[in-house]
Amino acid sequence: MPTYPTTAASIGGLVPASSDLLINLAYLNQEATGLSHYGLQLVPHLIRILHPVLLSPCRWPGATTLQIPNNMTAIQGLQGHLRRLIWTQTQLGQIYHQIGSRLLFSPVPEAPLGQSIRKVITVHDLIPLRFPSRSFSTLYFRSHLPRLLKESTHIFCNSQATAQDLQSFYQVPEQRLTITPLACDRQQFRPLRLDRRNYFVYVGRLNPYKNLQRLIKAFALIQRQLDCELWLVGPVDRRFLPAVQAQIEAQGLTEVVRFKNYVPRKELPIILNQAIALVHPSLWEGFGLTVLEAMSCGTPVLVADRSSLPEVVGDAGLYFDPLQPEAIAESMQAIAQDSGLQQRLSAAALARSQQFSWERTSRITIQQLQALL
Incomplete structure (x- = not known):
């Protein structure tokens, strides 16, 4: 795994390097996000086989790394994103040509436009288009991404659902798309033989498309009968917190819904192992990594019946219509009151999770990158 410097690095004195493949990791940061996880898990395999040059704010053992400023990530908010996009358009192309690369791979949908650069990008989801807002992300997906997709030699995506969205929203030909599912760290996310505790868990953000309003309404329908708690694990975004809190208060659930902001990665498997089930009511996902992590722990999963989630869960979970709180509540009640169902879904989830690996x-x-080099 890479190490991060404590101060911003400079690429001013570019180290002589040469590689047919250049990988742009300018977006990486130390937060445990799905995008960071994808790069951190995938790149070590690429280093061993393809011997690329990496553009990264962190140092990678065993790889030729050109360190770039570490103030261009989501940690710095919108300013970090803007710095990175300007750097991508004004500096990245020069580096690509200077080291004689034949192909640029970016694990996120960011790359220089024009400049005679052959590029491969990964698109993880089109949520900014499915749920548009007055945000920078929606603006980027509407104004910048269309041209980037047209210029890209090939495009990776995490699921068939995202591939279909790319064809629907941008008319990307199917032959230019390759599905590369995510995976989880099985050493970390595994059964721990801990006793179940009386709570359901949701892991993720508070964005409106995550559908927590309906989850809370569903929980209110069964809480008194089951005498259980609901744990909301993930970053507490102040933009969306008031609406979620208002729903909790309206349903009289203040004492039984717990917020757990940015749980350390080493603690998350414990929380998952001890939950009755993970409930994931999201209206749309590009993959659903937190669901797979729960499955890898042997935790039963209750998920929305749409987007990429059926690709991940298969027959190893319970599905519900995320627009119907009653349907969500029914699945929660079913798993809580049937120990046999808990055991069957636990075993099925664990078995299903083994089908996903970073290898x-x-x-x-x-294979796809080699075919393009």
Whole structure:
């Protein structure tokens, strides 16, 4: 795994390097986000086989790394994003040509426009288009991404759902798309033989499309009968927190809904292992990594019946219509009151999770990149 410097690095004195493949990791940061997880897990496999040059704010053992400023990530908010996009358009192309690369791979949908650069990008989801807002992300997906997709030699995506969205929203030909599913760290997310405790858990953000309003309404329908808690694990975004809190108060659930902001990664498997089930009511996902992590722990999963979630869960979970709180509540009640169902879904979830691995994903990625080099 890479290490992060404590101060911003400079690429002013560019180290002589040469590689057919240049990988742009300017977006990486130390937060445990899905995008960071994808890069951190995939890139070590690419280093071993393809020997690329990396553009990264952190140092990678065993790889030629050109360190770039570490103030261009989501940690710095919108300013970080803007710095990175300006750097991508004004500096990245020069580096690509200077080291004689033949292909640029970016694990996020960011790359220089024009400049005679052959590029491969990964698109993780089109949520800013499915749920548009007056945000920078929606503006980027509407104004910048269309041209980037047209210029890209090939495009990776995490699910068939995202591939279909790319075809629907942008008319990207199917032959230019390759599906590379995510995976989780099985050493970390595994059964721990801990006793179940009396709570359901949701892991993720508070954005409106995550559908927590209906989850809370559903929980209110069964809480008194089951005498359980609901744990909301993930970053507490102040933009969306008031609406979620208002729903909790309106349903009289203040004492039984717990917020757990940015739980350390080493503690998350414990929380998942001890939950009755993970409930994921999201209206749309590009993949659903937190669901897979729960499955890898042997935790039963209750998920929305749309987007990429059926691709991840298969027959190993309970599905519900996320627009119907009663349907969500029914699945929660079913799993809580049937120990046999808990055991069957626990075993099925664990078995299903074994079908996803970074070895498989990296093999698909490497084969496609090699074909383009």
